[in-house]
Amino acid sequence: xxxxxxxxxxxxxxxxxxxxxxxxxxxxxxxxxxxxxxxxxxxxxxxxxxxxxxxxxxxxxxxxxxxxxxxxxxxxxxxxxxxxxxxxxxxxxxxxxxxxxxxxxxxxxxxxxxxxxxxxxxxxxxxxxxxxxxxxxxxxxxxxxxxxxxxxxxx
DNA sequence: GCCAACGTTGGC
DNA sequence: GCCAACGTTGGC
Numbered sequence: 617x618x619x620x621x622x623x624x625x626x627x628x629x630x631x632x633x634x635x636x637x638x639x640x641x642x643x644x645x646x647x648x649x650x651x652x653x654x655x656x657x658x659x660x661x662x663x664x665x666x667x668x669x670x671x672x673x674x675x676x677x678x679x680x681x682x683x684x685x686x687x688x689x690x691x692x693x694x695x696x697x698x699x700x701x702x703x704x705x706x707x708x709x710x711x712x713x714x715x716x717x718x719x720x721x722x723x724x725x726x727x728x729x730x731x732x733x734x735x736x737x738x739x740x741x742x743x744x745x746x747x748x749x750x751x752x753x754x755x756x757x758x759x760x761x762x763x764x765x766x767x768x769x770x771x
Numbered sequence: 772g773c774c775a776a777c778g779t780t781g782g783c
Numbered sequence: 784g785c786c787a788a789c790g791t792t793g794g795c
Contacts, residue, residue: 624792624793626792650778651778652778672793672794673792673793673794674793677793677794731794748775748776749776749777749792750776750777750793751776751777751778751792751793753792
């Protein structure tokens with residue numbers, strides 16, 4: 617069954633425009649270094665799942681597009697590369713600590729759904745993103761929440 | 772740039 | 784195993 621997720625990225629690092637201009641509009645989602653998010657990437661996300669693409673730590677935090685999962689969890693090889701910024705000496709290639717998935721752009725929203733707008737929407741009250749101190753970079757979204765966000769974009 | 776919230780590290 | 788110190792996230 618299709619599941620729904622939200623993935624955060626700082627647009628200065630990797631934005632929706634970067635995804636749009638990627639080959640086949642597809643990218644690997646590497647560099648997640650949080651165990652809870654790792655578990656999600658490794659164990660839960662399946663091909664065909666849908667993703668809200670969220671820009672964080674920027675002028676206007678917002679959901680800016682949607683993506684679909686085209687490859688489920690596999691080891692984050694950047695953790696093994698000594699010179700890479702995502703290198704982690706504790707990750708053993710024989711038993712990787714970190715995982716990634718591949719996502720493909722579905723649509724870039726004409727109207728981003730801002731964090732502010734989402735906070736004003738009663739239907740999104742329970743959304744993980746909106747909880748106090750929520751820092752998870754890969755987080756579950758309910759179907760109803762996913763649909764509500766998309767509806768808000770189509771104004 | 773500030774700072775609250777959170778996760779991780781490491782001494783004991 | 785506790786918990787203080789530290790580093791990071793991310794909204795404002």
